[in-house]
Amino acid sequence: MNLASDVVNARLYPAGMLTSLSRSEVERLHDASHGDLYELLRRCSLAVLNSGNESDDAEALLAEFRDFDITVEQFNRGIRLELCNAPGIAFVDGKIIEGVRELLSAVIRDLVYYDTEIGSNPSYTMDTGEQITNAVFEILRNANIIQPRVEPHLVVCWGGHSISRAEYEYTKLVGYELGLRKLNVCTGCGPGAMKGPMKGATIGHSKQRVKNGRYIGVTEPGIIAAESPNPIVNELVILPDIEKRLEAFVRLGHGIVVFPGGAGTAEEILYLLGILLHPKNADLPFPVVFTGPAGSAAYFEQIDKFIRLTLGDQAAARYQIIIDDPVAVAQTMQAGLAEVGEFRSEVKDAWYYNWRLQIDEDFQRPFEPTHAAMAGLELHRDLPVHELAANLRRAFSGIVAGNVKPNTLAAIRAGGKFEISGEKAIMDKLDGLLSEFVAQHRMKLPGVAYEPCYRVVSGE
Known part of the structure; x- marks a missing residue:
């Protein structure tokens, strides 16, 4: 497990499909990440930033990085991620490892997509197995x-x-x-x-x-x-x-x-x-x-x-x-x-x-x-x-x-x-x-x- 002092503050841009977004999509990502979805997004992001550390103690991870914070900000019609007190294992010479950046982008993509497009979509009531x-x-x-x-x-x-x-x-x-x-x-x-x-x-x-x-x-x-x-x-x-x-x-x-x-x-x-x-x-x-x-x-x-x-x-x-x-x-x-x-x-x-x-x-x-x-x-x-x-x-x-x-x-x-x-x-x-x-x-x-x-x- 990383020492609590081994933390990094960073500003980065996401990868994959999150590099090409409409203004409406950017606004939804920003709003969702600051609302009820925030704590879920924070916990899942911390997990992928911890990639490579094979501890299975989720409570210890959350406690060690209790001060970790992630913010999804609008920037030039796109989004930018602000990381505060992130695990140092995710970085090399102060720069995030590319594979970790991709995994972090996947977290944002999936959590926000389900929250905005499926979970709150009346077309997906989940009343049947087919749905x-x-x-x-x-x-x-x-x-x-x-x-x-x-x-x-x-x-x-x-x-x-x-x-x-x-x-x-x-x-x-x-x-x-x-x-x-x-x-x-x-x-x-x-x-x-x-x-x-x-x-x-x-x-x-x-x-x-x-x-x-x-x-x-x-x-x-x-x-x-x-x-x-x-x-x-x-x-x-x-x-x-x-x-x-x-x-x-x-x-x-x-x-x-x-x-x-x-x-x-x-x-x-x-x-x-x-x-x-x-x-x-x-x-x-x-x-x-x-x-x-x-x-x-x-x-x-x-x-x-x-x-x-x-x-x-x-x-x-x-x-x-x-x-x-x-x-x-x-x-x-x-x-x-x-x-x-x-x-x-x-x-x-x-x-x-x-x-x-x-x-x-x-x-x-x-x-x-x-x-x-x-x-x-x-x-x-x-x-x-x-x-x-x-x-x-x-x-x-x-x-x-x-x-x-x-x-x-x-x-x-x-x-x-x-x-x-x-x-x-x-x-x-x-x-x-x-x-x-x-x-x-x-x-x-x-x-x-x-x-x-x-x-x-x-x-x-």
């Missing part, structure tokens, strides 16, 4: 993440920010093999298993003389401070909440690789499988591989057992487990993406956004992890499988929030640990899985004492 899906598309398109007329090429990589060195090195090897096959990488943008595949892919792309390699980071305001964008991210997009972030992953990505992780990775797995189990998605090709080094075999065995107990063998049939073989992972993805391209061409669906994927509103509606909401989750196998998957996803989402989100951390300090209850067989497996995450330091970075924010209550 939510359209909103996600609009945010991605505005961020220039959508690329038409390009064959399926994007592999989403999920995994924890707190992983072992051996697991991290393995993620780089997989990324390298993906890059050699000219595939691009999309992750949650943070450190660990989010950084490794991107780092490996840069070498593979360099060998293949790929000059426009894409390293897309997809995040949301509540988690970005705990998982600051890693320095390799060259396209950043901020969705308004976890649910829209997850939908962006599965509609953008043509295949998904899952590395070892903690509660957040379990949340992503359950979200994906809950969707793929929908009958309308039964014939939809979507390659999914769980992978890690030899030492992670037991981790995936435990994940596999939990999935089979809760969601059944039909869920396990939607993924492959490949241990300690980066080449096989990349070849499986390459073959799967070719199948995705053929399928979408046949059904006349877009290559760049998976419109055909059916996502129930249970997976789209934001879940606020309060004590009452967590205690009220129904977790038993009498539920339809997609409902159980949705509720399990919410349980893990609440744990993630309790681990890293300042507002949820404050609520837990005030009201005690979340309680999670349900069918005894599920609770026993859940408790065992979470205990292993804690023992393997998958909840917080090594060296940081972890106090669980939850208590698993075994039912009948």
